[in-house]
Amino acid sequence: MKQNTMKYSLLILIALSFGFLQSCKNKKPSVVKVFVRSASNELVSGAKVIIIGDINSNPATMEYVDTVVTNESGFAYFNVAPYYDAAGEDNKVAYFDIVAKTDVKTGNGDVRSRVHTTAVETVFFPN
Numbered sequence: 001m002k003q004n005t006m007k008y009s010l011l012i013l014i015a016l017s018f019g020f021l022q023s024c025k026n027k028k029p030s031v032v033k034v035f036v037r038s039a040s041n042e043l044v045s046g047a048k049v050i051i052i053g054d055i056n057s058n059p060a061t062m063e064y065v066d067t068v069v070t071n072e073s074g075f076a077y078f079n080v081a082p083y084y085d086a087a088g089e090d091n092k093v094a095y096f097d098i099v100a101k102t103d104v105k106t107g108n109g110d111v112r113s114r115v116h117t118t119a120v121e122t123v124f125f126p127n
Contacts (some may be wrong), residue, residue, distance in 0.1 A: 004052045021097075028116040031079040034106065036070050036100045043074025044125065050099045051078055054110070057095035062087050062094070093121040098123055 031086060036044045044091040053064035063085045063107060070074040083094060100123040111121040 021082045029079060029118070030081045030084050030113065030115050031118040032080050032111055032113050033075055034070075034098055034100070034109075034116055035075045035076070035109070035120070035121055037074070037124050039125055039127045041124075044100075044102065045070050045074050046102070047071050047074075047076075048101045048116060049076035049123070050082075050101075051096040051111070052099070053083070054097050057076075058065040059091070059093060061094045061096070062091070064094070069101075080113055100125070 019090040022088070034049050035049070036047045036049060039046055048067060050065065050067045053061040055061060055063060059080055066078055066080075068078055070076045080094065080096075084091070092115045094113045096111050096113060098121060100107040100109075100112060100120075102125070107108065107123040107125045109121055109123040111119050113119040
């Protein structure tokens with residue numbers, strides 16, 4: 001009887017240990033959200049948005065390029081977790097140049113991103 005109680009206690013302790021280890025992981029996403037607006041300040045859907053890692057920034061950002069089309073709400077949602085996974089533990093900040101395009105207009109901007117946060121930037125198309 002005493003041996004069964006010890007086994008159950010050990011099993012419970014192991015299960016709790018795994019639960020605590022899993023709860024320590026940071027599950028917050030690393031995201032860059034880019035709104036695209038026209039010269040008249042209206043949100044633009046269907047614009048192609050490209051983010052490019054700024055390798056000349058300080059601290060330097062690794063080479064990285066991703067392209068997303070803005071949704072009906074006029075923003076592009078970039079999951080940059082793969083960038084931070086490749087960059088390693090020491091690189092918690094990244095700088096990206098932004099290029100937004102439609103058939104006739106182009107807008108530019110830049111954004112600073114941090115690991116496990118959402119960075120938001122707005123790019124305007126000129127007249």
